[in-house]
Amino acid sequence: xxxxGPVPGVLLAEVRVPARSDQLRVVRRIVRDALxxxxxxxxxxxDVVLAVDEACQNVVRHxxxxxxxxxxxxxxxxxxxxVVVRLMDFAPxxxxxxxxxxxxxxxxxxxxxxxxxxxxxxxxxxxxxxPGAGNLLEMTKRIR
Amino acid sequence: MTDTALxxxxxxxxxxxxxxxxxxxxxxxxQVRRALKGCLDGTPERAVVVYMGEVGYVDSSFIASLIDxxxxxxxxxxxxxxxxxxxxxxxxxxxxxxxxxxxxxxxxDDAIGALG
Numbered sequence: 001x002x003x004x005g006p007v008p009g010v011l012l013a014e015v016r017v018p019a020r021s022d023q024l025r026v027v028r029r030i031v032r033d034a035l036x037x038x039x040x041x042x043x044x045x046x047d048v049v050l051a052v053d054e055a056c057q058n059v060v061r062h063x064x065x066x067x068x069x070x071x072x073x074x075x076x077x078x079x080x081x082x083v084v085v086r087l088m089d090f091a092p093x094x095x096x097x098x099x100x101x102x103x104x105x106x107x108x109x110x111x112x113x114x115x116x117x118x119x120x121x122x123x124x125x126x127x128x129x130x131p132g133a134g135n136l137l138e139m140t141k142r143i144r
Numbered sequence: 145m146t147d148t149a150l151x152x153x154x155x156x157x158x159x160x161x162x163x164x165x166x167x168x169x170x171x172x173x174x175q176v177r178r179a180l181k182g183c184l185d186g187t188p189e190r191a192v193v194v195y196m197g198e199v200g201y202v203d204s205s206f207i208a209s210l211i212d213x214x215x216x217x218x219x220x221x222x223x224x225x226x227x228x229x230x231x232x233x234x235x236x237x238x239x240x241x242x243x244x245x246x247x248x249x250x251x252x253d254d255a256i257g258a259l260g
Contacts, residue, residue: 021171028167028201046232053203057170107211112204112240119239 009079019060019069047120054113063091083141091134159191165198173205180213191223193255202233225255
């Protein structure tokens with residue numbers, strides 16, 4: 001796998017799957033299993049699983065939109081008092097300025113995923129992807 | 145918990161009960177969305193109750209399906225309610241502040257009673 005910069009902690013799990021909706025349950029199970037052995041706090045596990053699932057959905061639905069689905073890679077690290085998730089895809093770079101959570105007062109289907117991610121994680125940022133990759137999203141969650 | 149969401153439909157009087165099971169994620173929520181709309185649009189029943197007591201994981205795509213169904217019901221002048229929402233699903237509903245939007249009841253019977 002391409003270099004993705006300094007490793008942010010101990011690698012708990014890594015999974016590379018096709019960016020398809022039928023792979024989301026596979027990713028969720030791997031993330032949940034890995035965290036049950038480390039973070040171990042159900043609320044934190046639920047938050048991280050939700051954020052990873054929603055971020056992967058964005059890759060499936062938007063990053064590869066109109067393209068044959070490529071792969072996505074999820075890495076889960078545990079650092080000092082925090083969980084770090086890296087999600088990498090091989091799609092064209094997304095326009096980060098166009099990604100924004102919707103106003104919850106605006107009751108309409110869609111647009112909640114980004115809001116959920118930002119609501120449950122402590123930091124969410126796109127980082128420079130390694131050569132050959134399209135996008136690299138890094139999210140962190142503190143373990144209290 | 146099963147890996148795949150299953151969906152059952154039942155009619156009690158003039159109300160349709162939709163029972164969902166398993167994880168309702170992006171892979172199955174389009175099927176759920178179509179089913180909910182199908183229960184509302186062009187049917188003689190006057191309300192839909194979605195029973196979620198056997199649902200595991202839910203995500204934003206499922207919430208979007210519920211919003212879509214809720215808005216369809218309102219547009220058609222029909223009732224719409226949730227019943228038996230588990231802890232995990234309720235947490236996601238609260239995250240989106242949708243627990244303040246959807247009528248939510250402990251049981252299907254409670255929901256039917258509230259629908260009048």
